[in-house]
Amino acid sequence: MKFIDEYQNSELAKKLAQRIAGHSVRSIRLMEFCGGHTHAIMRYGIRQLLPETIEMKSGPGCPVCVTAIGDLDKAIALAHSPKVIITTFGDMMRVPGSYSSLQQAKAEGANIRVVYSTMDALEMAKASPNKSVIFIGIGFETTAPTIAASIVKAEKERIGNFYVLSFLKLTPPVMKALLGLGEIKLDGIIGPGHVCVITGSHPYGFIPEKYGVAYVISGFEPLDILLSVDKLVQQIETGSPKVEIAYRRGVKPEGNRKALELMQQVFEIDGADWRGIGIVPQSGLKINKEYQHFDANNAFSGLLRSARNDKPAKEPKGCRCGDVVRGAATPLECKLFGKACTPEKPIGPCMVSSEGACAAYYQYGASYE
Amino acid sequence: MNDTILLAHGSGGKLSHDLVERKFLPLLANPLLDKLDDSAIFEANGRLAFTTDSYVVNPIFFPGGDIGRLAVCGTVNDLSMNGAKPLYLSLSVIIEEGLLMADLEHIVRSIKAAADEAQVNIITGDTKIVNRGQADKLFITTSGIGIIPAGIDISGANAKAGDRVILSGTIGDHGIAIMSQREGLRFETLLESDCAPLNKLVAQIVEACPNTHCLRDPTRGGLATTLNEFAKQSNVGIAVEEDKIPVKKEVKAACELLGLDPIYVANEGKLVAIVEPGDANKVLTQMKQNCYGRDAAIIGEVTNEHTGRVIMKTRLGPSRIIDMLSGELLPRIC
Numbered sequence: 284m285k286f287i288d289e290y291q292n293s294e295l296a297k298k299l300a301q302r303i304a305g306h307s308v309r310s311i312r313l314m315e316f317c318g319g320h321t322h323a324i325m326r327y328g329i330r331q332l333l334p335e336t337i338e339m340k341s342g343p344g345c346p347v348c349v350t351a352i353g354d355l356d357k358a359i360a361l362a363h364s365p366k367v368i369i370t371t372f373g374d375m376m377r378v379p380g381s382y383s384s385l386q387q388a389k390a391e392g393a394n395i396r397v398v399y400s401t402m403d404a405l406e407m408a409k410a411s412p413n414k415s416v417i418f419i420g421i422g423f424e425t426t427a428p429t430i431a432a433s434i435v436k437a438e439k440e441r442i443g444n445f446y447v448l449s450f451l452k453l454t455p456p457v458m459k460a461l462l463g464l465g466e467i468k469l470d471g472i473i474g475p476g477h478v479c480v481i482t483g484s485h486p487y488g489f490i491p492e493k494y495g496v497a498y499v500i501s502g503f504e505p506l507d508i509l510l511s512v513d514k515l516v517q518q519i520e521t522g523s524p525k526v527e528i529a530y531r532r533g534v535k536p537e538g539n540r541k542a543l544e545l546m547q548q549v550f551e552i553d554g555a556d557w558r559g560i561g562i563v564p565q566s567g568l569k570i571n572k573e574y575q576h577f578d579a580n581n582a583f584s585g586l587l588r589s590a591r592n593d594k595p596a597k598e599p600k601g602c603r604c605g606d607v608v609r610g611a612a613t614p615l616e617c618k619l620f621g622k623a624c625t626p627e628k629p630i631g632p633c634m635v636s637s638e639g640a641c642a643a644y645y646q647y648g649a650s651y652e
Numbered sequence: 653m654n655d656t657i658l659l660a661h662g663s664g665g666k667l668s669h670d671l672v673e674r675k676f677l678p679l680l681a682n683p684l685l686d687k688l689d690d691s692a693i694f695e696a697n698g699r700l701a702f703t704t705d706s707y708v709v710n711p712i713f714f715p716g717g718d719i720g721r722l723a724v725c726g727t728v729n730d731l732s733m734n735g736a737k738p739l740y741l742s743l744s745v746i747i748e749e750g751l752l753m754a755d756l757e758h759i760v761r762s763i764k765a766a767a768d769e770a771q772v773n774i775i776t777g778d779t780k781i782v783n784r785g786q787a788d789k790l791f792i793t794t795s796g797i798g799i800i801p802a803g804i805d806i807s808g809a810n811a812k813a814g815d816r817v818i819l820s821g822t823i824g825d826h827g828i829a830i831m832s833q834r835e836g837l838r839f840e841t842l843l844e845s846d847c848a849p850l851n852k853l854v855a856q857i858v859e860a861c862p863n864t865h866c867l868r869d870p871t872r873g874g875l876a877t878t879l880n881e882f883a884k885q886s887n888v889g890i891a892v893e894e895d896k897i898p899v900k901k902e903v904k905a906a907c908e909l910l911g912l913d914p915i916y917v918a919n920e921g922k923l924v925a926i927v928e929p930g931d932a933n934k935v936l937t938q939m940k941q942n943c944y945g946r947d948a949a950i951i952g953e954v955t956n957e958h959t960g961r962v963i964m965k966t967r968l969g970p971s972r973i974i975d976m977l978s979g980e981l982l983p984r985i986c
Binding site: 287296319322325326327328329330332505625626627646647648 | 895901904905908911913961966967968969970971972973974975978
């Protein structure tokens with residue numbers, strides 16, 4: 284892979300930082316939507332390079348963090364079923380649900396495996412014909428196409444013991460919900476680069492048009508982020524908010540057509556429950572009728588219903604992950620942060636996930652700033 | 653049919669004897685082991701260092717090594733990090749039934765090669781066979797005894813303000829080489845594990861600078877964890893510069909792809925030395941002469957400020973805290 288050092292060049296970074304400071308007059312508030320950006324910003328100390336006029340807020344772009352606690356409880360309930368193998372991305376293992384976690388369920392004997400891709404879960408289903416293999420489908424437009432691909436493959440190969448419990452979420456509707464909520468006033472958003480590789484830039488047009496908020500899609504290297512901040516400041520200072528791509532090597536305006544078609548083939552749009560935000564209409568992906576035999580919600584509906592009735596979902600006391608994903612609080616404003624809640628003993632998902640804001644603040648020592 | 657390990661190889665009877673006599677003894681032979689008494693008897697004078705470690709790496713074969721080489725190097729290195737000269741190792745092997753005999757032979761040969769390279773003898777050992785599923789192919793435990801030369805006092809608690817921090821070479825090679833082979837994460841790389849015995853490198857360091865303050869090999873948890881251990885044990889601050897830390901470009905690329913930070917990725921053939929400022933260049937020159945220290949670099953220094961903490965000046969200029977690794981290293985989701 285080339286172009287790593289090029290995007291981490293300290294001379295260029297200094298120049299960009301100077302340019303930003305040079306034309307940033309108004310006090311503004313920007314949100315980096317994506318947890319990957321939060322981590323890069325903390326890891327390279329980018330905040331320290333920015334002028335005081337710019338305030339940065341972390342957004343809801345961490346798949347694990349926005350998974351509703353009730354949805355996590357569902358996964359844990361399924362895990363305890365004897366004929367089930369749960370497959371999941373590793374981050375989900377340690378997130379506490381209302382009463383337990385997948386990690387704890389595993390220690391109690393549940394069959395739970397960490398996989399790195401949905402296709403591994405499918406292979407596991409082929410290798411274990413006497414078990415039901417359920418993949419916990421979390422993520423945004425980034426993971427949705429590969430999950431769709433695995434379902435299409437399962438259909439083609441007639442694999443009858445593979446299921447997906449979809450908690451997939453879409454980014455434009457939640458941005459709309461946040462802006463509509465008006466809880467925090469934003470001047471600009473750093474758009475999620477990896478998500479936009481799939482979606483393209485078109486779905487975000489409403490952000491400048493309806494809300495007058497600047498929107499620049501960014502890559503994940505430090506120079507990408509500085510360049511995006513520079514473009515945002517320019518848009519804001521000149522009063523001309525628009526959608527811009529500062530990640531041309533990854534993102535095309537029309538997105539990835541093949542991936543979008545695959546998503547359309549397998550999913551239909553539905554409401555989704557976001558932790559800290561609640562049900563956001565049209566913001567989730569549900570497996571459609573044609574592929575419903577792969578939907579764990581259908582296949583295990585009885586089990587899921589009784590689990591919910593026995594033990595209703597409840598949020599951990601004092602945890603402000605919900606506020607953190609909305610940008611309404613920084614991790615440092617949570618009383619549990621760094622005391623009761625640490626990466627070793629996390630209480631909320633934002634401290635668990637490698638993309639969570641609390642984990643980034645903790646790991647990179649925000650308190651030192 | 654492939655020749656495999658059977659449960660009967662652990663019965664204690666004839667097959668057990670055959671296994672030891674045919675697969676282990678001919679390669680590992682030395683006068684102390686060959687006596688085959690219940691314990692090995694030897695004489696030693698001076699301060700002794702004693703350590704033990706278990707090895708359960710998956711996969712058992714990886715680019716640049718295998719579990720056998722790892723089990724010897726790991727224990728040799730643990731002894732060396734206190735300045736001890738490793739003398740003898742024990743070798744205890746738990747084998748899952750069904751392991752290919754050829755795989756076992758391969759591993760014993762690497763144990764032998766690593767022990768020869770480190771000039772240590774394996775003088776006592778044990779084998780157990782367990783049912784399929786009760787172990788993952790092969791687990792190894794090695795213990796080691798070493799002798800500490802007079803006048804040497806190396807400990808993680810000895811770092812003093814002003815000291816220099818020296819790293820013996822590139823970081824993250826082992827962790828990324830292993831990850832590249834893991835089920836579900838396979839990616840093509842020419843990268844090899846750095847798994848190596850460091851006792852000769854340590855002997856050179858200690859000879860050049862008997863007053864070496866700290867030595868440690870940054871294995872699991874990576875460089876970041878080792879530096880944090882030093883800062884806490886010695887109650888000092890440590891400041892390093894990201895740009896000075898050597899990282900191979902393959903490791904950098906894999907880390908970018910997976911969303912990992914090389915300072916948290918495991919090493920098996922690297923060490924961090926902390927020495928007085930006046931000794932730093934001397935030690936660095938010595939290290940560079942050893943094949944396992946060719947890429948050595950001074951990466952930072954010990955300070956009186958921010959005690960118990962490690963600060964890294966990032967490539968872009970600003971500084972940030974680097975904490976110990978918490979939890980597991982996991983690739984990013986999106």
